[in-house]
Amino acid sequence: MRVESGSPAFAPRDASGDAPGLDLSIVIPAFKESGKIELDVRAAFSFLRDHGLSGEIIVVDDGSPDDTFAKASALREEIPILQVLRYPKNRGKGHALKYGITRTRGKRVLFADAGLCVPYEIASIGLTMIDLGMCDIAHGSRAMRGSIRRAQPLHRRIGSRCYALLIHTAMGIPWYLSDTNCGFKLYRREAAHELFARSFTDGFMYDVEIVLRALAAGLTILEFPVLWSNDPDSRFDPRTGSFRLLRDLFIIRLKLALEKRSEISLGQIDASIPARFSNGVETPK
Numbered sequence: 309m310r311v312e313s314g315s316p317a318f319a320p321r322d323a324s325g326d327a328p329g330l331d332l333s334i335v336i337p338a339f340k341e342s343g344k345i346e347l348d349v350r351a352a353f354s355f356l357r358d359h360g361l362s363g364e365i366i367v368v369d370d371g372s373p374d375d376t377f378a379k380a381s382a383l384r385e386e387i388p389i390l391q392v393l394r395y396p397k398n399r400g401k402g403h404a405l406k407y408g409i410t411r412t413r414g415k416r417v418l419f420a421d422a423g424l425c426v427p428y429e430i431a432s433i434g435l436t437m438i439d440l441g442m443c444d445i446a447h448g449s450r451a452m453r454g455s456i457r458r459a460q461p462l463h464r465r466i467g468s469r470c471y472a473l474l475i476h477t478a479m480g481i482p483w484y485l486s487d488t489n490c491g492f493k494l495y496r497r498e499a500a501h502e503l504f505a506r507s508f509t510d511g512f513m514y515d516v517e518i519v520l521r522a523l524a525a526g527l528t529i530l531e532f533p534v535l536w537s538n539d540p541d542s543r544f545d546p547r548t549g550s551f552r553l554l555r556d557l558f559i560i561r562l563k564l565a566l567e568k569r570s571e572i573s574l575g576q577i578d579a580s581i582p583a584r585f586s587n588g589v590e591t592p593k
Contacts, residue, residue, distance in 0.1 A: 333414030402514025421491030
């Protein structure tokens, strides 16, 4: 297939169906985003085209009751590198990202919230950080100086500060990570696949689980500033979501602690095997 200069390349697939030459996969989770999704997809495609990056765009419809899926799917003829995935029941943002990210084929993976709160051009900063080997994961941060262009309402800012205090003190998130839940993050593919394949958090608190898993695995996370505009059409309602937030944080802490305990126990069992066997014969205790 002929590829015009400056447009995303369509990397040939090997026998397994993979396309190892893709530069970047962009994943957009979407729930009731029929009014935004077309602009999101076109902006993502323009970023790939303008930077000469081969890539793919994956929209994951998280069981939307509106026509999000239909509007996104209608763009596939115009934008052949677009995939639109869906499942019938709403599961939550964490599940949508796991569903999409584990299917990516690019060497780097970007996930971006719907609504264009952060211009795609800003992704160039995170891509450079990963390409230079500075980090495995690059987080956009609204807390860095100069990041916010249109601020949140006062009640959202107060809630964000309380949330930050909670995850740093109760969950052990390092203080140098100033904004764990900004919806604009980049990963090396291997890191993204490993982390999201093991994740279990379906809701908004998936960020905390992924960060804790990454730190436990010895991966490096750095932040970069973003130009960010608040989208008042948020899918998180603090009046109904706060209890679920606290519940999910408790579950994350408990399950990760149990995982660690299980891994330690298995490691101790494995370590005892060579000591008890010599030339395939068990030695007496």
